Amino acid sequence: MADTQQVDAQQADAKADRTAAKLARQIGAFAKAHGGAGGQVAYLGDRGARIALVGEDGEWGNLVAPTYDIARKAVEKSGVEVHEDFDGEFAAKVRTGPYEWTRMAGIQLGGPRNT
Helix, strand or coil: CHHHHHHHHHHHHHHHHHHHHHHHHHHHHHHHHHCCCCEEEEECCHCEEEEEHHHHEEEEEEEEEEEEEHHHHHHHCCCCCCCCCCCHHHCCCCCCHHHHHHHHHHHHHHCCCCC
Protein backbone atom coordinates (compact mmCIF):
# COMPACT_ATOMS: atom_id res chain seq x y z
CA MET A 1 0.00 0.00 0.00
CA ALA A 2 2.80 2.43 0.90
CA ASP A 3 4.57 1.63 -2.37
CA THR A 4 1.45 2.57 -4.34
CA GLN A 5 1.16 5.89 -2.51
CA GLN A 6 4.83 6.62 -3.14
CA VAL A 7 4.45 5.86 -6.86
CA ASP A 8 1.32 8.05 -7.05
CA ALA A 9 3.17 10.90 -5.33
CA GLN A 10 6.12 10.55 -7.70
CA GLN A 11 3.77 10.61 -10.71
CA ALA A 12 2.00 13.70 -9.36
CA ASP A 13 5.35 15.43 -8.82
CA ALA A 14 6.48 14.53 -12.33
CA LYS A 15 3.23 15.87 -13.80
CA ALA A 16 3.59 19.12 -11.81
CA ASP A 17 7.17 19.49 -13.08
CA ARG A 18 6.04 19.00 -16.69
CA THR A 19 3.24 21.54 -16.25
CA ALA A 20 5.64 24.09 -14.73
CA ALA A 21 8.13 23.51 -17.55
CA LYS A 22 5.43 24.02 -20.20
CA LEU A 23 4.26 27.25 -18.54
CA ALA A 24 7.88 28.41 -18.21
CA ARG A 25 8.37 27.92 -21.97
CA GLN A 26 5.23 29.97 -22.67
CA ILE A 27 6.39 32.71 -20.30
CA GLY A 28 9.84 32.69 -21.90
CA ALA A 29 8.33 32.97 -25.38
CA PHE A 30 6.21 35.93 -24.25
CA ALA A 31 9.26 37.63 -22.72
CA LYS A 32 11.31 37.04 -25.86
CA ALA A 33 8.57 38.46 -28.09
CA HIS A 34 8.17 41.59 -25.96
CA GLY A 35 11.74 42.57 -25.10
CA GLY A 36 11.62 41.04 -21.63
CA ALA A 37 8.82 40.72 -19.12
CA GLY A 38 7.83 40.68 -15.49
CA GLY A 39 5.29 38.43 -13.84
CA GLN A 40 3.04 38.37 -10.83
CA VAL A 41 1.29 35.30 -9.41
CA ALA A 42 -2.16 35.61 -7.84
CA TYR A 43 -4.08 32.86 -6.07
CA LEU A 44 -7.44 32.07 -7.74
CA GLY A 45 -8.84 29.63 -5.20
CA ASP A 46 -9.88 26.21 -6.49
CA ARG A 47 -9.04 27.24 -10.06
CA GLY A 48 -5.33 27.56 -9.26
CA ALA A 49 -3.25 30.67 -9.84
CA ARG A 50 -3.07 33.41 -12.44
CA ILE A 51 0.28 34.44 -13.88
CA ALA A 52 -0.01 38.04 -15.07
CA LEU A 53 2.74 38.99 -17.51
CA VAL A 54 3.75 42.47 -18.63
CA GLY A 55 6.27 42.87 -21.43
CA GLU A 56 8.82 45.66 -21.61
CA ASP A 57 6.85 47.00 -24.59
CA GLY A 58 3.65 47.29 -22.52
CA GLU A 59 1.90 44.23 -23.95
CA TRP A 60 0.34 41.99 -21.36
CA GLY A 61 -1.22 38.59 -20.96
CA ASN A 62 -2.29 35.94 -18.48
CA LEU A 63 -1.73 32.25 -17.96
CA VAL A 64 -3.49 30.03 -15.46
CA ALA A 65 -1.70 27.28 -13.55
CA PRO A 66 -3.49 24.48 -11.69
CA THR A 67 -1.82 25.42 -8.37
CA TYR A 68 -0.06 28.41 -6.85
CA ASP A 69 3.12 26.38 -6.33
CA ILE A 70 3.26 25.34 -9.99
CA ALA A 71 2.72 28.96 -11.05
CA ARG A 72 5.56 30.21 -8.83
CA LYS A 73 7.85 27.44 -10.04
CA ALA A 74 7.06 28.28 -13.69
CA VAL A 75 7.73 32.00 -13.26
CA GLU A 76 10.99 31.35 -11.42
CA LYS A 77 12.06 28.75 -14.01
CA SER A 78 11.35 31.16 -16.89
CA GLY A 79 13.79 33.72 -15.58
CA VAL A 80 11.43 36.71 -15.65
CA GLU A 81 11.33 39.12 -12.74
CA VAL A 82 8.71 38.15 -10.16
CA HIS A 83 6.68 40.97 -8.61
CA GLU A 84 4.84 40.48 -5.32
CA ASP A 85 2.04 42.91 -6.25
CA PHE A 86 0.48 44.16 -9.45
CA ASP A 87 0.88 47.84 -8.70
CA GLY A 88 3.23 50.78 -8.95
CA GLU A 89 5.88 50.79 -11.65
CA PHE A 90 5.00 47.24 -12.77
CA ALA A 91 1.33 48.07 -13.39
CA ALA A 92 2.24 51.37 -15.04
CA LYS A 93 4.01 49.44 -17.83
CA VAL A 94 0.70 47.99 -19.08
CA ARG A 95 -0.37 49.51 -22.37
CA THR A 96 -4.06 49.33 -23.19
CA GLY A 97 -5.59 50.06 -26.55
CA PRO A 98 -9.02 50.76 -28.00
CA TYR A 99 -10.10 47.13 -27.67
CA GLU A 100 -9.55 47.06 -23.90
CA TRP A 101 -11.24 50.41 -23.36
CA THR A 102 -14.21 49.36 -25.49
CA ARG A 103 -14.52 46.10 -23.60
CA MET A 104 -14.21 47.74 -20.16
CA ALA A 105 -16.69 50.50 -20.91
CA GLY A 106 -18.86 48.47 -23.25
CA ILE A 107 -20.01 46.06 -20.59
CA GLN A 108 -21.51 48.96 -18.63
CA LEU A 109 -22.24 51.58 -21.27
CA GLY A 110 -23.97 49.66 -24.03
CA GLY A 111 -20.87 48.79 -26.06
CA PRO A 112 -20.19 45.37 -27.53
CA ARG A 113 -21.74 42.56 -25.53
CA ASN A 114 -19.54 40.22 -23.56
CA THR A 115 -20.61 37.06 -25.41
